[in-house]
Amino acid sequence: MTTDVQAAYQIDDTGIDLDNKTLLEMYWQMVRARRTDERTWVLHRQGKIAFHISGIGHEAIQVGAAYALRRGYDYSHLYYRDLAFAFALGYTPRDFLLAVFGKAGEPTSGSRQMPSHFSSRALGMLSASSPVATQVPQAAGAALACKMRGEDRVVVTALGEGSTSEGDFFEGMNWAGVHKLPMICLVENNIYAISVPMHLQMAVPNVADRAPMFGVTGAVVDGNDVLASFRVMSEAVARARNGEGATLLEAKTYRPVPHSSDDDDRTYRSRDEVEEWKQRDPIKRFQDYLLERGILNDTAIEEIEARVRQEVDEAQATALDAPYPPAEDALFPVFAPDGTDR
Numbered sequence: 001m002t003t004d005v006q007a008a009y010q011i012d013d014t015g016i017d018l019d020n021k022t023l024l025e026m027y028w029q030m031v032r033a034r035r036t037d038e039r040t041w042v043l044h045r046q047g048k049i050a051f052h053i054s055g056i057g058h059e060a061i062q063v064g065a066a067y068a069l070r071r072g073y074d075y076s077h078l079y080y081r082d083l084a085f086a087f088a089l090g091y092t093p094r095d096f097l098l099a100v101f102g103k104a105g106e107p108t109s110g111s112r113q114m115p116s117h118f119s120s121r122a123l124g125m126l127s128a129s130s131p132v133a134t135q136v137p138q139a140a141g142a143a144l145a146c147k148m149r150g151e152d153r154v155v156v157t158a159l160g161e162g163s164t165s166e167g168d169f170f171e172g173m174n175w176a177g178v179h180k181l182p183m184i185c186l187v188e189n190n191i192y193a194i195s196v197p198m199h200l201q202m203a204v205p206n207v208a209d210r211a212p213m214f215g216v217t218g219a220v221v222d223g224n225d226v227l228a229s230f231r232v233m234s235e236a237v238a239r240a241r242n243g244e245g246a247t248l249l250e251a252k253t254y255r256p257v258p259h260s261s262d263d264d265d266r267t268y269r270s271r272d273e274v275e276e277w278k279q280r281d282p283i284k285r286f287q288d289y290l291l292e293r294g295i296l297n298d299t300a301i302e303e304i305e306a307r308v309r310q311e312v313d314e315a316q317a318t319a320l321d322a323p324y325p326p327a328e329d330a331l332f333p334v335f336a337p338d339g340t341d342r
């Protein structure tokens with residue numbers, strides 16, 4: 001472990017005023033997403049599902065960001081890595097595993113959409129498209145709608161650092177700046193866009209360095225520190241809600257697993273690099289912080305693990321037992337029942 005990594009291990013709780021119940025709930029959210037994600041990898045390796053794209057390693061920024069929102073009121077426009085984010089907003093392991101198995105009753109789209117395209121009208125999650133960065137102009141549009149209606153809702157959208165090379169990112173951020181929108185563009189910078197490292201995507205050291213050109217606030221946070229993430233996101237939410245405009249928030253993080261179940265990351269990065277980042281695992285860091293302060297102990301850790309295991313087991317059993325959608329469902333709602341376009 002390098003000195004840099006050791007220095008960055010401590011959780012920065014400056015100015016954090018969360019009660020122990022909330023801290024434990026945040027820890028549980030992170031564990032719940034991690035275990036669901038790990039189970040999904042196992043199901044893939046067992047040949048039971050076709051594809052998985054993982055959020056492992058990104059849990060701290062996602063849970064920290066979600067807890068800074070007025071959940072159920074603010075809007076979110078997430079991306080495929082945001083499993084922990086989606087869970088913290090109310091999506092469940094059952095919802096996710098129904099999508100992974102492509103079963104009927106999946107709440108996002110009845111399993112028409114790929115898994116990890118999180119959306120829910122009830123939870124205020126705008127529907128996700130597969131082309132990366134399209135969510136940025138869409139989120140700007142939603143934020144403009146909130147502003148025009150005089151609502152104090154905030155819109156958060158998330159994407160990876162590689163996706164900020166897309167024109168949609170520039171167009172959406174420009175709009176957010178021009179109209180001083182109540183928007184947060186959260187970039188989960190894990191240094192790679194599949195195999196392409198960040199330095200081949202941009203000539204600046206931080207994605208957030210681009211904020212001044214859009215006329216928005218820029219902020220960088222250690223995305224493996226859940227409390228620092230919560231604090232910086234809370235500041236961005238307050239700015240948005242108070243009419244002070246948008247924030248380009250960059251969370252420095254890492255994905256210790258391949259891009260997706262179709263990727264072999266050994267072809268583009270060293271095992272030493274991956275191991276070094278694993279030393280800064282966001283869940284272990286938060287667990288150590290809670291243990292040191294007596295907020296968590298070994299028995300409580302076991303209880304949380306058992307509760308999560310039971311929920312994931314039940315979600316898996318439900319998803320396995322659920323029927324596939326009927327074939328004719330594929331036509332709905334594309335065509336009216338009588339065959340005419342709607």
Ligand SMILES: Cc1ncc(C[n+]2csc(CCOP(=O)(O)OP(=O)(O)O)c2C)c(N)n1
Nearest residue numbers: 081130131132160161162163190192193194
């Ligand atoms: C417009 C577009 N181009 C390419 C792809 C294929 N693709 C999916 S994810 C991805 C990498 C994105 O990397 P990054 O934005 O850094 O996010 P990360 O996966 O690292 O979280 C690419 C190229 C796509 N979905 N959309």
Ligand SMILES: [Mg+2]
Nearest residue numbers: 160161192193
């Ligand atoms: Mg990336």
